Amino acid sequence: MSHKPWTAIVALAAILATAAPAAAAVPQQQAATPPPAQQQADPVTPAGEQHAADLKLRYGAAEHTTRIRRPGSSYIKVHFAALKLVPGDYVTVAGPDRREVHTYYGDPTLGANARGSGHTVHGTPGFAAMSVDGDTAVITLHTTGRRSAARLAGLGYGAVINRYYRGFTGDEAAARAPKSFSVCGTDARRDVVCYRDSHPTEYARGNAVARQLLDGLGHCTAWRVGNTNRMLTNNHCMENAADLAASEFQFDYQCATCGGNDPRAGTKVGGGQFLKTSVLNALDYTLFSVADFAAIQQFGTLYLDPRPPVAGERIYIPGHGDARPKRLSLFEETQGGATCKIDVVSSGVNTGYRCDTSGGNSGSPVLAASSHKVIALHHLGGCPNWGTRITEVYNEISGMIDNNPPTGGNDFSLALSPSSATVQPGQTTTSTVSSAVTGGSAQQITLAATGQPAGVTASFSPSVIQAGASSTLTLATTAQAPTGSYTVTVVGTGASVTRSATFTLTLGSGPPQGCPGYETTKTGSLTSGASQYQPDGQYFQTTTTGPHRACLDGPASTDYDLYLQKWNGSSWANVAQGATAGPDETLTYTGTAGYYRYRVHAYQGAGAYTLGYDAP
Numbered sequence: 001m002s003h004k005p006w007t008a009i010v011a012l013a014a015i016l017a018t019a020a021p022a023a024a025a026v027p028q029q030q031a032a033t034p035p036p037a038q039q040q041a042d043p044v045t046p047a048g049e050q051h052a053a054d055l056k057l058r059y060g061a062a063e064h065t066t067r068i069r070r071p072g073s074s075y076i077k078v079h080f081a082a083l084k085l086v087p088g089d090y091v092t093v094a095g096p097d098r099r100e101v102h103t104y105y106g107d108p109t110l111g112a113n114a115r116g117s118g119h120t121v122h123g124t125p126g127f128a129a130m131s132v133d134g135d136t137a138v139i140t141l142h143t144t145g146r147r148s149a150a151r152l153a154g155l156g157y158g159a160v161i162n163r164y165y166r167g168f169t170g171d172e173a174a175a176r177a178p179k180s181f182s183v184c185g186t187d188a189r190r191d192v193v194c195y196r197d198s199h200p201t202e203y204a205r206g207n208a209v210a211r212q213l214l215d216g217l218g219h220c221t222a223w224r225v226g227n228t229n230r231m232l233t234n235n236h237c238m239e240n241a242a243d244l245a246a247s248e249f250q251f252d253y254q255c256a257t258c259g260g261n262d263p264r265a266g267t268k269v270g271g272g273q274f275l276k277t278s279v280l281n282a283l284d285y286t287l288f289s290v291a292d293f294a295a296i297q298q299f300g301t302l303y304l305d306p307r308p309p310v311a312g313e314r315i316y317i318p319g320h321g322d323a324r325p326k327r328l329s330l331f332e333e334t335q336g337g338a339t340c341k342i343d344v345v346s347s348g349v350n351t352g353y354r355c356d357t358s359g360g361n362s363g364s365p366v367l368a369a370s371s372h373k374v375i376a377l378h379h380l381g382g383c384p385n386w387g388t389r390i391t392e393v394y395n396e397i398s399g400m401i402d403n404n405p406p407t408g409g410n411d412f413s414l415a416l417s418p419s420s421a422t423v424q425p426g427q428t429t430t431s432t433v434s435s436a437v438t439g440g441s442a443q444q445i446t447l448a449a450t451g452q453p454a455g456v457t458a459s460f461s462p463s464v465i466q467a468g469a470s471s472t473l474t475l476a477t478t479a480q481a482p483t484g485s486y487t488v489t490v491v492g493t494g495a496s497v498t499r500s501a502t503f504t505l506t507l508g509s510g511p512p513q514g515c516p517g518y519e520t521t522k523t524g525s526l527t528s529g530a531s532q533y534q535p536d537g538q539y540f541q542t543t544t545t546g547p548h549r550a551c552l553d554g555p556a557s558t559d560y561d562l563y564l565q566k567w568n569g570s571s572w573a574n575v576a577q578g579a580t581a582g583p584d585e586t587l588t589y590t591g592t593a594g595y596y597r598y599r600v601h602a603y604q605g606a607g608a609y610t611l612g613y614d615a616p
Contacts, residue, residue, distance in 0.1 A: 045219045045323045045360035046176050048075065048167040057091065057141040057159040060149035064529045066161075069136040074167030074323075077131035077216045078139060079122065081162035083107045086152070088144040088571045090116070091159050093129040093137055098559075098581050100265050102130045118270035118291055121245045122215060126162070130248055130268045131213060137164070143531065144565060144572045144599060165216030173323065182361070182381030184354040188334060189327040192318060194258035196469045199330065201372055204437040204468020206318035206326055207299045209365065210249040212237060219323035221363040222249055224301045225374070226401040229293040232393075233363035234379045235277050238286040244271035249290060251299045252434075254326040256470075263325040264417075267295050276397055283349055283388050284379045287397050298415040300436035302365055304403050305373035306394035309342045309351045316340055317355045317378060319364030329355040339369075343384050349392045351376050352384035366390075372441065410440030410496045412467035420504035422580055425455070426479040431503055433460065433471045433490055442467040445492040449473065452488050455481030456505065467494065475505055483508025485588050506586050508551070515551035518612030526560075526602035526609065534611050539567070539597040546616025547590050548576070550598060553612075554583030558605025562587060567595040579603075591616070 055066050068076050078093050085091065085106050094101040106112025108119045109127050119127045141159060152158070168176060192206045212220040212233060220237035224230065231249070238244055252266035272289035290296060317329040317340070332338045332354050344352030357364065357378060366376035366387045376387030394403070413436050421429040435445060445465050449458035455478040460471045473490060488503040515521065522534045533539075554560030562585040564576040578585030583605070600609060 046168075046217065047173070047213065047219045047323050048073075048077075048165050048217050050163055050165050050216065052163050053161050055139070055161040057139065058149065059141070059143065059147045059152040059157060064143075065138065065140045067136060067138050068161075068164050070166045071135050072169035073135040074169070074173070075131040075133050075165075075213075076135065076137035076167075077128055077165040077213075078137050078161055079126060079128040079163045079165070079216075080104075080107070080159055081124075081126040082156070082160040083112075083126070084157045085112075085141075086143070086145075086147060086157065086571070088573055090142050092140050092142065093132060094140070095132045095134050096136050096138055100130075100132050102132070104129065118248065118268060120216075120248055120270055123242065123246075128165070128216060130270070131165070131167075131216070133265055135166075140529070140603075142601065144563070144574065145533070182357040182383065182385050184332065184356055184383040184385070186333045187356050188331040189321065189329045189356050190335070191255045191258050191260075192326045192328045193255055195328055195330065197466070200442040200466030200468050201437070202316050202328060202330065202367075202369075204300070204435075204442045204466070205302060205367060205372055206254075206328055207252070207436045207468060208302045209318045209320075209326060210251045210296075211253050211320040211323070211326070211360075212363065213248050213250065214238070214243060215246040219320060219360045221319040221361055223363070223365050224296065224299070225287075226301060226303065226403050227406075228402050229272065229289040230275075230401050231288050231290060232365075232377065233286055233288075234280070234377070235284045235286050236280045236379070237363050238274075238288065239277065241274035244274045244288050247271050249296075251296050253320070267299075269295055275400055278393075278396065280379075283392055283396070285377055285388065285393050285397075287400060298413055298434070298436060300413065300438050302367070303373045303405055304390050304394050304401075305368050305371050305375045306391040306398075306403075307375075308391065309345050309368075309375055309389065311342055311345050313342050314339045314369035315342060315353055315355065315366055315375065316369060317357065317361070317364050317366050319357065319361040319378070321356075321358035321361040323360045329357065332356075346389070347386075349388050350380070350386045351389050352386050354384050357381060357385050406439040410443045410467075410494070411438045412436060412443065412445065412492070412494060412497070412499060413438050414490060414492050414499050414501040416473070416490060416501045416503050419502070420506070421475075422506040422578065422584070422586055423477060425477050425481040425483065425507055428474060428476045429505070430475070431473045433473050433501070435465060435467050435469060435492065437467045443494045443496060445494050447471055447473075448491050448493070450489050450491065451486060452505070453482055453484070453486050453507075456486075456507075458488065473503070475503075477507060481507055485586070508586065515553050515610050515612030518549070518551060519614045520612065522611045524600065524609055524611070525607060526600065527606045528602050528604060531599055531601040534598045534600060539595050540615060541595050542591070542616045543593050544616050545590070545592045547588060548596065548613065548615055549588050550578075550586065550611065550613035552578065552585040552600060553610040554585075554602075555605060555607030555609065556583060558583045558607060559603040560605070560609060561585060561601045561603050562611070563599040563601065564589055565597050565599055566591065572597065
């Protein structure tokens with residue numbers, strides 16, 4: 001991809017978009033052009049910079065893990081010049097706390113990553129992993145069997161990292177941020193969560209909005225539109241298919257508490273198909289799809305309101321201005337004061353308003369409060385700020401989207417994060433219950449849980465929410481709670497529909513006594529980053545279909561993982577795993593007859609372990 005230099009991208013957006021519209025009669029497909037001093041763009045926000053690297057992960061225990069750390073950076077995005085692995089082996093790119101883990105089984109540009117995470121491509125051989133929030137990325141080569149390191153090195157196996165992108169520190173971002181011509185007086189934007197209770201529908205609609213990271217270096221806003229795999233942003237944020245291939249999209253990047261500066265990692269997906277675009281000085285939109293649609297459906301969608309705006313009608317704008325966690329622009333100056341509204345109904349293809357925006361808001365949806373549907377696509381600043389009237393965009397893309405809300409009326413979805421946990425009897429675990437409006441307006445939801453065994457109680461805080469809001473599920477266990485794996489179903493009952501999500505609770509992993517009560521017990525000792533295979537470096541055979549059950553008791557203050565592998569005729573494949581952050585793991589798996597073995601891996605830390613397992 002022959003990308004323009006990043007400063008040129010920002011400059012081009014500013015130069016072309018200084019031509020913000022004047023309120024005069026003009027042809028419908030071209031905005032009027034007042035003197036540049038009157039208006040400026042909300043350009044792509046510079047977010048980071050690229051650095052060369054020369055890092056290799058070769059087969060051999062001493063070189064299984066490497067790190068890229070730039071203190072204070074907001075993200076690290078790793079680019080692989082080459083990734084060639086033995087089938088079944090894989091590389092992870094993770095944060096040190098493993099809040100984010102991206103997995104790759106080979107170079108996806110060569111079709112070798114069917115089960116892996118999303119990726120981006122940047123015009124040169126290889127690919128980039130999804131970014132990791134924070135200033136450190138841990139890159140680890142995981143092997144699923146004994147390997148001849150020397151032979152594999154001679155054949156070019158392993159990983160080669162030739163560069164990375166790192167996000168600016170807070171001070172660097174402030175120094176490089178384009179001057180905002182789009183904050184109209186006092187900046188009245190607030191974290192979306194601040195409006196969860198007072199404006200639940202506006203809060204809920206923001207769930208469908210994502211932060212775009214383009215080419216590892218700049219941020220815009222994009223959002224899901226209609227019922228199918230479709231997204232919209234500005235053309236000056238994504239001009240062509242190469243820009244899409246170089247973009248990742250982060251949903252649910254928003255603070256958990258109002259003003260808390262505690263954003264969630266969210267869900268990151270890569271680009272799919274580039275569908276249609278209109279250049280910056282025309283309608284300035286791009287319609288596209290994402291690579292992993294199933295991963296983002298939980299966040300709901302937005303629908304278009306293809307009609308002329310009405311003077312004075314209330315509007316609101318969710319987006320990622322200044323590359324920050326998602327904020328909502330509801331008021332023009334002060335909270336509870338004048339609400340955002342349409343000030344200039346029509347100027348060329350645009351409509352004008354004084355909702356606060358800034359660099360990074362490019363591509364944000366402008367929603368009409370009367371319908372909670374999108375009435376404009378934000379792209380220019382200058383106070384008033386400007387959005388392309390969505391009816392103009394709809395006329396060009398109507399045949400490519402499904403803009404019909406479900407006929408069933410109000411609806412919502414539920415999701416749990418995390419969706420599983422392993423604890424000892426007597427311990428407590430929590431999960432965030434997130435809801436999203438998937439049809440109609442927000443409704444009240446009453447939460448309950450079923451399926452927990454005796455000795456386990458479930459509670460919610462709060463137990464009643466508005467669709468679009470979140471709650472915390474707490475599962476408290478007693479010392480007498482029976483060990484095993486259980487499915488807890490969280491049920492949300494609304495006024496019109498009932499929806500559910502499941503949580504897997506495992507009780508009894510890695511008890512201090514060393515996993516008693518299993519048919520077979522094995523012990524071993526590992527150094528950090530190393531693996532061992534049990535039983536005794538060999539394998540075992542089962543002749544019937546039945547349950548496998550295993551327990552790993554690792555050393556305190558370490559992170560050990562457990563994998564059950566089955567021979568598929570040519571290699572060992574993982575069929576079940578326990579890979580939580582901690583020393584102890586359990587797993588259960590119902591498998592057919594065949595050859596099996598366990599892999600015990602010291603992800604972090606070292607020391608002796610005990611493995612107990614049952615086989616059919």
